[in-house]
Amino acid sequence: MKTDTKIYDFVIIGSGIGGLVSALILAKNNYSVCVLEKNQQLGGALQTFSRNKRIFDTGVHYIGGLDKGENLYQLFNYLELLDELKLKRLDDAYDVIRLANGKILKIGQGYDNYRNLLLNDFPEEKEAIDQFIHKIQETCTYFPLYNIQLEAEKAYYSYPEILAVSTAEFIDSITSNNDLKAAFLGNGLLYAYDKARTPLYVVALILNSYIKGSYRIENGGSQLTKALVKKIRHYKGDLFKRKEVIGTSTAADGKITTVKCADGTVYSAHNFISNLHPSKTMEVIGEKHFMPATIHRVGALKNTIASFVVNIALKEDEIPYSNHNFYDFFTDDAWNTVDYNMESWPHLLFSCTPPSSKSTQFADSFSSMTYLKVDEFERWKSTQNTIVHPKSRGDEYMAFKEFLEQKMVSRIIERFPELEDKIECVYSSSPLTFRDYLGNKEGEMYGIEKDFNNPIKTIINPKTKIPNLYLTGQNIIFHGILGATIGAFVTSFNFVDSNRIINSIKSL
Amino acid sequence: MKTHYDVAIIGAGPAGSIAAMKLLKEGKSVLVLEKMIFPRFVIGESMLPHIMDYLKDLDLLDVMETQKYQVKDGVSFYDGEKKCQFLFNNQVNKDYWKYTWQVKRADFDSVLIQEAQKRGADVLFEAAVTAVETTEKKQTVHFEHPTMGNQTVTSDFLLDASGYGRVLPRLKDLEAPSSALPRGAVFTHIKDINRTTDAGKNILIHVFRDNTAWFWSIPFADGSCSVGIVSDVDYIKDCAADDAKEFKRLLNELPELEGRFSNVELLFPPKHILSYSISVKQLYGEGYALCGNATEFLDPTFSSGVLFAVVSGYKAAEMVAKQLNGEKVDWESDYSNYMKQGINVFRTYVDGWYDGRLGTIFFAKERNEEIMKQICSVLAGYVWDDSNPFVKKHDKVVTSLAKVIQINEGKQVTYS
Numbered sequence: 001m002k003t004d005t006k007i008y009d010f011v012i013i014g015s016g017i018g019g020l021v022s023a024l025i026l027a028k029n030n031y032s033v034c035v036l037e038k039n040q041q042l043g044g045a046l047q048t049f050s051r052n053k054r055i056f057d058t059g060v061h062y063i064g065g066l067d068k069g070e071n072l073y074q075l076f077n078y079l080e081l082l083d084e085l086k087l088k089r090l091d092d093a094y095d096v097i098r099l100a101n102g103k104i105l106k107i108g109q110g111y112d113n114y115r116n117l118l119l120n121d122f123p124e125e126k127e128a129i130d131q132f133i134h135k136i137q138e139t140c141t142y143f144p145l146y147n148i149q150l151e152a153e154k155a156y157y158s159y160p161e162i163l164a165v166s167t168a169e170f171i172d173s174i175t176s177n178n179d180l181k182a183a184f185l186g187n188g189l190l191y192a193y194d195k196a197r198t199p200l201y202v203v204a205l206i207l208n209s210y211i212k213g214s215y216r217i218e219n220g221g222s223q224l225t226k227a228l229v230k231k232i233r234h235y236k237g238d239l240f241k242r243k244e245v246i247g248t249s250t251a252a253d254g255k256i257t258t259v260k261c262a263d264g265t266v267y268s269a270h271n272f273i274s275n276l277h278p279s280k281t282m283e284v285i286g287e288k289h290f291m292p293a294t295i296h297r298v299g300a301l302k303n304t305i306a307s308f309v310v311n312i313a314l315k316e317d318e319i320p321y322s323n324h325n326f327y328d329f330f331t332d333d334a335w336n337t338v339d340y341n342m343e344s345w346p347h348l349l350f351s352c353t354p355p356s357s358k359s360t361q362f363a364d365s366f367s368s369m370t371y372l373k374v375d376e377f378e379r380w381k382s383t384q385n386t387i388v389h390p391k392s393r394g395d396e397y398m399a400f401k402e403f404l405e406q407k408m409v410s411r412i413i414e415r416f417p418e419l420e421d422k423i424e425c426v427y428s429s430s431p432l433t434f435r436d437y438l439g440n441k442e443g444e445m446y447g448i449e450k451d452f453n454n455p456i457k458t459i460i461n462p463k464t465k466i467p468n469l470y471l472t473g474q475n476i477i478f479h480g481i482l483g484a485t486i487g488a489f490v491t492s493f494n495f496v497d498s499n500r501i502i503n504s505i506k507s508l
Numbered sequence: 509m510k511t512h513y514d515v516a517i518i519g520a521g522p523a524g525s526i527a528a529m530k531l532l533k534e535g536k537s538v539l540v541l542e543k544m545i546f547p548r549f550v551i552g553e554s555m556l557p558h559i560m561d562y563l564k565d566l567d568l569l570d571v572m573e574t575q576k577y578q579v580k581d582g583v584s585f586y587d588g589e590k591k592c593q594f595l596f597n598n599q600v601n602k603d604y605w606k607y608t609w610q611v612k613r614a615d616f617d618s619v620l621i622q623e624a625q626k627r628g629a630d631v632l633f634e635a636a637v638t639a640v641e642t643t644e645k646k647q648t649v650h651f652e653h654p655t656m657g658n659q660t661v662t663s664d665f666l667l668d669a670s671g672y673g674r675v676l677p678r679l680k681d682l683e684a685p686s687s688a689l690p691r692g693a694v695f696t697h698i699k700d701i702n703r704t705t706d707a708g709k710n711i712l713i714h715v716f717r718d719n720t721a722w723f724w725s726i727p728f729a730d731g732s733c734s735v736g737i738v739s740d741v742d743y744i745k746d747c748a749a750d751d752a753k754e755f756k757r758l759l760n761e762l763p764e765l766e767g768r769f770s771n772v773e774l775l776f777p778p779k780h781i782l783s784y785s786i787s788v789k790q791l792y793g794e795g796y797a798l799c800g801n802a803t804e805f806l807d808p809t810f811s812s813g814v815l816f817a818v819v820s821g822y823k824a825a826e827m828v829a830k831q832l833n834g835e836k837v838d839w840e841s842d843y844s845n846y847m848k849q850g851i852n853v854f855r856t857y858v859d860g861w862y863d864g865r866l867g868t869i870f871f872a873k874e875r876n877e878e879i880m881k882q883i884c885s886v887l888a889g890y891v892w893d894d895s896n897p898f899v900k901k902h903d904k905v906v907t908s909l910a911k912v913i914q915i916n917e918g919k920q921v922t923y924s
Contacts, residue, residue, distance in 0.1 A: 493658070
């Protein structure tokens with residue numbers, strides 16, 4: 001049995017954005033780090049795959065907060081990633097929302113654009129639009145780290161009432177215009193908005209970040225992985241692929257001493273950070289180390305809905321590249337998307353043409369995503385299929401997937417008729433595909449669902465009951481590239497002086 | 509957050525927020541560090557009328573009245589068929605408060621701390637105190653915060669109102685075993701669809717299992733009701749096992765409850781706590797003091813928890829303000845002994861509750877009205893009123909009264 005005798009300061013389990021950024025922050029601050037990834041490819045939801053010589057993204061289609069001086073820009077600047085990334089700023093109208101009633105609404109980046117485009121579409125709703133914008137901006141001030149501060153005049157941790165504001169209730173209080181509501185919620189697929197649960201702060205933090213600079217990563221999310229890996233290596237960090245952690249050894253004081261991988265290798269460290277879903281973390285570390293009540297409590301938390309993604313390889317030089325995204329509604333009620341019924345599924349499509357390295361003018365692929373409950377795949381939940389562990393889920397699964405694929409494609413053609421005879425081939429990813437590659441719990445898009453009815457329930461502390469085990473990733477603070485990056489800083493604040501780090505980010 | 513405050517308070521429950529508001533009233537700057545995010549669930553939902561005196565003093569009654577909490581104007585005890593009701597309009601002093609409220613503590617505690625914020629307290633939730641250095645003049649508090657990272661703040665004085673968190677008792681090794689037997693509780697909230705006007709008002713207490721267990725029901729204004737059982741640790745463990753199977757069975761079948769809680773909807777899966785009676789070696793030290801449940805958590809039979817939180821928070825703040833103003837204060841007599849006096853009165857009643865003396869008095873065939881008034885004032889929280897013999901000589905009076913009743917009822921005297 002091969003054993004790495006080095007004792008790292010940190011072993012990080014999982015190489016999603018949270019794991020990689022944690023590794024980089026710690027490595028940059030002179031800790032020795034080692035990242036263990038179970039897959040063939042690093043990056044978690046940043047992974048890309050290629051089919052027919054096209055590169056497809058698994059999770060990340062556009063990123064917000066990247067205009068100069070904005071939050072993610074500042075964090076990436078500290079992480080020395082900006083020079084490594086080829087970013088393409090989306091159109092001023094970065095999202096286009098097409099309602100079931102035929103109305104086309106444009107969502108702008110930059111608050112002036114955002115406001116003016118909405119006023120164009122809803123001239124009679126000036127008051128509601130301004131109220132909405134004001135509320136979104138005000139809500140964002142409650143989250144100091146989001147604004148690269150440690151404190152705020154009114155921070156959520158002094159005024160937690162902000163976590164309990166319902167999105168639906170607020171929007172209903174300012175307008176009764178359903179089309180305007182759809183415009184406010186139009187890119188809700190960025191969080192799987194749910195009328196009964198989604199807090200307003202979730203909408204505010206997401207929308208504001210996209211208004212403050214929406215970009216695509218050229219050649220896909222794996223560019224970001226490459227940049228992070230390069231910097232981690234620059235700071236002498238190690239990264240290992242195909243290392244699936246399956247267990248741990250602990251000392252008498254309860255601390256973890258080593259993690260053991262499926263291939264028999266063992267890694268030692270003073271501290272461990274898990275980038276996995278908290279439930280998966282407990283499973284991997286060993287449930288006997290946790291209180292049954294904790295396992296039960298975390299296990300009972302509701303995860304956000306899963307997704308079904310169709311990737312289409314297009315015939316060359318036929319379809320122009322769109323430098324914005326499309327949200328197509330097939331229901332009159334913008335809220336009625338998570339709770340779909342199978343007859344009319346899908347109720348909502350997110351679509352985009354990923355930028356191609358071959359041509360700036362034409363798109364060589366087309367991606368479309370919608371919500372899909374993992375329960376639809378109940379019969380196949382016990383199957384596993386990844387490149388490292390390839391195993392067919394069976395013919396019936398393939399048939400069901402194809403059925404969904406066809407439903408999706410016919411919806412796509414409804415709204416993008418120009419694609420009809422330009423499709424070379426279609427690939428799809430089911431909630432199980434996401435689950436197996438991302439190591440999340442049930443293919444959920446955005447981790448544990450935030451709930452304004454009970455904000456405290458979904459707050460996950462990066463510290464665990466195991467004295468040297470910490471959590472990072474989308475579940476501890478917020479999801480998305482920005483959320484998980486901030487989360488990685490938060491995890492790192494257990495080891496590096498938060499005041500110093502924030503000051504050095506701001507002084508750049 | 510400033511780097512220095514007159515007073516740092518650990519814990520944003522009633523003891524912390526009352527202390528904060530009293531200190532603000534005395535012109536002091538206050539930082540409250542709270543480990544959780546509010547609102548958060550906690551038990552201790554039935555209050556005592558004496559609390560109202562403190563809420564009035566701090567101008568909190570108007571704010572609280574707007575919350576439309578369930579008014580509580582009495583308490584009823586049941587032993588099988590036997591019932592003993594105390595109504596707070598029937599006390600030894602006509603100036604004593606005749607009502608208080610039953611509150612969901614998640615709401616009540618949030619309203620209090622938000623009011624403290626409005627009055628100028630800085631409050632940080634999710635701030636877990638990890639270390640303190642206390643001296644005569646300067647206190648240093650280190651805390652961890654999930655998004656602020658590790659931070660340090662200083663103050664002239666440090667008040668620990670951390671309750672079950674027991675921050676200073678742990679950090680300063682002040683913990684002491686409680687004289688009370690280890691007990692526990694299992695509880696939930698239910699949809700109180702079968703409540704009658706009468707039963708839907710006040711807290712009801714039903715004794716069962718040969719006086720070794722009791723059941724509470726505390727109705728709330730929104731139509732829900734807190735229900736729970738207190739007993740020895742082993743029995744509570746049994747009640748809580750298997751997703752609280754036995755507790756749920758008792759809710760359905762305990763004859764004393766007459767079906768009020770049969771097949772009602774549980775608003776959350778039952779929770780339980782064990783061995784909650786704990787004590788400390790000292791209530792104060794150089795530069796710091798403990799208040800609320802951080803001092804001692806007594807058995808919940810008589811709903812005294814919030815009262816002691818409020819009184820100790822207020823008293824401690826009063827002492828701190830004087831001390832910071834350069835006045836001489838005697839923490840031993842004016843704080844420690846004062847609090848212990850009140851706690852000891854209730855301890856007698858808690859002991860008497862479990863050893864049967866109180867049951868003998870409550871469920872006597874003939875009850876003396878004047879005596880019941882005096883006891884009622886104790887149960888209303890007026891446990892510092894030495895003109896009430898059931899306060900002044902609490903232990904002796906309870907024992908001798910129970911004996912007299914037993915003799916009168918022709919029973920063998922069992923209380924020594």
